Amino acid sequence: xxxxxxxxxxxxxxxxxxxxxxxxxxxxxxxxxxxxxxxxxxxxxxxxxxxxxxxxxxxxxxxxxxxxxxxxxxxxxxxxxxxxxxxxxxxxxxxxxxxxxxxxxxxxxxxxxxxxxxxxxxxxxxxxxxxxxxxxxxxxxxxxxxxxxxxxxxxxxxxxxxxxxxxxxxxxxxxxxxxxxxxxxxxxxxxxxxxxxxxxxxxxxxxxxxxxxxxxxxxxxxxxxxxxxxxxxxxxxxxxxxxxxxxxxxxxxxxxxxxxxxxxxxxxxxxxxxxxxxxxxxxxxxxxxxxxxxxxxxxxxxxxxxxxxxxxxxxxxxxxxxxxxxxxxxxxxxxxxxxxxxxxxxxxxxxxxxxxxxxxxxxxxxxxxxxxxxxxxxxxxxxxxxxxxxxxxxxxxxxxxxxxxxxxxxxxxxxxxxxxxxxxxxx
Numbered sequence: 465x466x467x468x469x470x471x472x473x474x475x476x477x478x479x480x481x482x483x484x485x486x487x488x489x490x491x492x493x494x495x496x497x498x499x500x501x502x503x504x505x506x507x508x509x510x511x512x513x514x515x516x517x518x519x520x521x522x523x524x525x526x527x528x529x530x531x532x533x534x535x536x537x538x539x540x541x542x543x544x545x546x547x548x549x550x551x552x553x554x555x556x557x558x559x560x561x562x563x564x565x566x567x568x569x570x571x572x573x574x575x576x577x578x579x580x581x582x583x584x585x586x587x588x589x590x591x592x593x594x595x596x597x598x599x600x601x602x603x604x605x606x607x608x609x610x611x612x613x614x615x616x617x618x619x620x621x622x623x624x625x626x627x628x629x630x631x632x633x634x635x636x637x638x639x640x641x642x643x644x645x646x647x648x649x650x651x652x653x654x655x656x657x658x659x660x661x662x663x664x665x666x667x668x669x670x671x672x673x674x675x676x677x678x679x680x681x682x683x684x685x686x687x688x689x690x691x692x693x694x695x696x697x698x699x700x701x702x703x704x705x706x707x708x709x710x711x712x713x714x715x716x717x718x719x720x721x722x723x724x725x726x727x728x729x730x731x732x733x734x735x736x737x738x739x740x741x742x743x744x745x746x747x748x749x750x751x752x753x754x755x756x757x758x759x760x761x762x763x764x765x766x767x768x769x770x771x772x773x774x775x776x777x778x779x780x781x782x783x784x785x786x787x788x789x790x791x792x793x794x795x796x797x798x799x800x801x802x803x804x805x806x807x808x809x810x811x812x813x814x815x816x817x818x819x820x821x822x823x824x825x826x827x828x829x830x831x832x833x834x835x836x837x838x839x840x841x842x843x844x845x846x847x848x849x850x851x852x853x854x855x856x857x858x859x860x861x862x863x864x865x866x867x868x869x870x871x872x873x874x875x876x877x878x879x880x881x882x883x884x885x886x887x888x889x890x891x
Contacts, residue, residue: 505556512556523571582711780865784872
């Protein structure tokens with residue numbers, strides 16, 4: 465009785481045999497059939513005996529360590545027409561065994577075919593061996609500490625694949641599958657289920673990284689993992705603060721070639737306003753979101769380039785550049801400042817420019833007076849060039865233009881720290 469999981473049995477007083485050893489009990493269990501009735505399997509569409517209780521799925525991040533079920537009915541309220549447990553969603557025994565065994569293998573710790581996308585434990589596979597199956601985890605997941613360049617190598621190989629004919633020669637038409645599973649109380653929910661071909665998905669992944677390209681410091685990584693992009697939009701940079709559906713919607717947009725979710729743009733803009741910091745991951749996301757939205761809607765809005773674009777006359781982009789220039793003037797005139805105009809005015813400047821820029825332009829004259837003549841002329845010329853297309857400061861910037869404000873600011877700041885700008889502004 466003291467041991468854990470003890471097995472107990474009983475014997476009636478005066479009997480020499482256990483209750484379970486009685487001939488009547490033995491005969492009852494021997495004749496009892498454990499086979500369920502035959503049904504048409506919901507998965508295969510073929511006749512089979514249905515599985516009453518499906519095997520638990522283990523390895524889903526955030527779910528019970530003992531495992532959880534995708535299909536289960538454990539309360540009367542979930543039953544229909546007096547059916548019990550698996551009879552409510554009749555899946556054949558063969559199909560139930562196949563999907564639970566496959567998922568437990570793909571989700572195991574030893575598996576190389578799983579990644580974490582937000583709260584979704586994501587597995588992927590192809591019907592035949594394919595290069596994308598081998599490199600998918602390296603492309604999207606955080607690179608290991610002992611091999612930080614693994615992701616870069618995998619993405620560079622993906623970009624070269626059209627030249628090398630990788631997918632044409634090695635299963636480019638092979639069906640490819642991506643499944644995201646997330647915990648849902650005692651069960652597991654399917655966050656996303658994406659299908660396509662290895663060649664088609666690789667093409668969309670290449671486009672994703674092309675869309676994200678933006679000028680950055682030399683010490684920053686050229687490619688960013690899904691995790692790094694998503695946590696840049698989360699409060700305090702913590703993965704648990706990533707909105708539940710955002711990761712799945714983001715992955716779906718990448719693999720299906722759709723516009724990035726509007727919630728992704730809103731999350732990046734909101735985090736910039738809260739922290740007053742425009743990082744490379746946030747700028748990359750905003751650029752990608754805005755360009756895809758413009759392409760989808762056939763907008764006449766100018767595409768956002770990789771680096772500073774002097775020909776972009778969008779009010780949000782221009783005022784963002786102007787704000788960066790005014791901050792740079794302040795920094796050079798008063799070295800060692802604990803807080804700049806970005807810390808005090810970024811929120812208002814990026815949403816309602818008319819309320820702050822008049823005062824900032826007056827304050828700029830005070831800062832310019834402290835600079836040496838050469839730097840003073842440089843900034844006066846720069847501000848004149850930026851202001852050439854601004855007749856009035858906008859009263860309000862919508863979400864998209866707030867994003868362009870952030871990009872204009874980021875581009876201009878990067879240009880200040882670049883020794884020589886490329887001749888082609890889009891490169």
